[in-house]
Amino acid sequence: MSVNLFDLTGKVALVTGGTHGLGQAMATGLGNAGATLVINGASSQEKLDKAVEYYKALGIKAYGYLFDVTNEALVIKNIAAIEKKVGNIDILVNNAGIIKRTPLEDMEVEDFEAVIKVDLVSPFIMSKHVVKGMIKRKEGKIINICSMMSELGRNTVGAYAAAKGGLKMLTQNMATEWAKHNIQTNGIGPGYFATSQTAPIRVDGHPFNEFIVNRTPAARWGDPDDLQGAAIFLSSKASDFVNGQVIYVDGGILATIGKPSNED
């Protein structure tokens, strides 16, 4: 009898920032693989309800919880409510993130701290409280959404790079501390994807747009659905001995030094 190692039937997956973009694409993949979704949003109840309707229209069981992932008291309260109403959280995807593009010498400290808080501290807060149940149940999956900026610097995104670099190491340390409880903690590092977050730098004629297409061996921006495979793999039995790794889904950016624009 063949076992489907990627089947998530009966699993509950909590995806932060799951109302749009990469979060929505990954959540859709987990839902299509059988998981029940718990979608966290922070901007508006209306946006969250619309997202939950989107998943239900796809035949996926989905629930929405509106709370600020940087607020520890709200995180504790909502995790308890989720585990009471929906069930134990088997999979946590720390996807919620922000970016502020400002040269470091001009960046306000509060802006720097805001990026660190959402992109690095909230994965710690969410994981700290979700893992308590996983440790008791002796199983669990945690996925931290990293970035090219976990490995590379870029003008104007210093705070983001600091957070995403830190998140890569936080992922490794979570694996170090929690693997003995049969909890797998890993990361996904998206390359450059067509999302609302990259819209300002993905405009036709914008030099960065051409730069990315030329800099990416796949010669295109990523489609959010390109992340579904890695998300399902890191959420399933198929990755039960994979720990502390970051899977870069980047069309080959990190594999190459790049090429001059006049070279095919």
Ligand code: GCO
């Ligand atoms: C930027 C982009 C990046 C990407 C992504 C790359 O301004 O450079 O927004 O941050 O979104 O994180 O991996």
